[in-house]
Amino acid sequence: MPNYEHVFLARQDVTSQQVEALTAQFKGVIEANGGSVGKTEYWGVKSLQYRIKKNRKAHFTLLNITAPHAAIAEVERQMSISEDVIRFLTLAVEELEEGQSAMLRKSDRDDRRDDDRGFGFGGGGRGGPGRFGGDRDRAPRRDRFETPREGVEDGGEE
Numbered sequence: 001m002p003n004y005e006h007v008f009l010a011r012q013d014v015t016s017q018q019v020e021a022l023t024a025q026f027k028g029v030i031e032a033n034g035g036s037v038g039k040t041e042y043w044g045v046k047s048l049q050y051r052i053k054k055n056r057k058a059h060f061t062l063l064n065i066t067a068p069h070a071a072i073a074e075v076e077r078q079m080s081i082s083e084d085v086i087r088f089l090t091l092a093v094e095e096l097e098e099g100q101s102a103m104l105r106k107s108d109r110d111d112r113r114d115d116d117r118g119f120g121f122g123g124g125g126r127g128g129p130g131r132f133g134g135d136r137d138r139a140p141r142r143d144r145f146e147t148p149r150e151g152v153e154d155g156g157e158e
Contacts, residue, residue, distance in 0.1 A: 001035065003096050004065040004072055008079060008088040009058035012045060019059045022084060026063070029075050035067020038096055043103050053086045062103070064096045 008026075010019050019042065027037045043060035052058070065072065072090055079085040 001066050001068055003093050004067065004090050005093050005096070006063040006065055006072075006075070006088065006090045008061055008063075009048075009052070009086050010061070010084050011053075011086055012055050012057040012059070014059065014084050016042070016059065018084065019061060022082070023061055023063070026075050026078070029078060030063075030065055030067050030071045033067065033071030033074055035065055035071040037063050037065055039064040041101055041104060055086055058086060060103070062101055066096070 008022075010022060014022075023040055023042075027040070030037055039062070041062040043062065045057050045059055047057050048055065076088065076090060079088045
């Protein structure tokens with residue numbers, strides 16, 4: 001049977017218990033149509049890049065599914081009818097990913113980085129130790145782009 005990764009977004013004003021109930025309902029539909037759900041991950045409430053059906057945030061849930069196409073079509077039909085589901089995406093994959101998904105690994109990394117990051121201007125971040133990445137591994141710009149002048153060795157002054 002084909003493998004699928006299925007992500008659906010539920011409205012921001014539903015509770016996490018209602019999202020779990022929706023997930024259980026969709027798992028039941030898949031199993032009733034001859035498929036199985038290997039892994040279910042609730043990614044939490046995340047901000048959306050743009051508003052979808054008047055929502056700025058949504059509950060994200062991932063389902064790893066092994067099922068015939070008819071089961072996927074039925075789940076997608078029921079999701080399109082549901083008022084609580086605002087968007088969904090199903091991708092056919094060669095094999096299902098074991099362990100945590102990239103989204104959960106990313107959120108773990110972000111949590112650890114937030115714990116290490118201090119308050120104030122000198123805190124780490126993407127630029128390096130200082131605010132403008134002052135402790136870099138490469139030479140200053142003028143040294144990198146200047147061509148050596150005659151009679152002066154590299155790195156020396158006249």
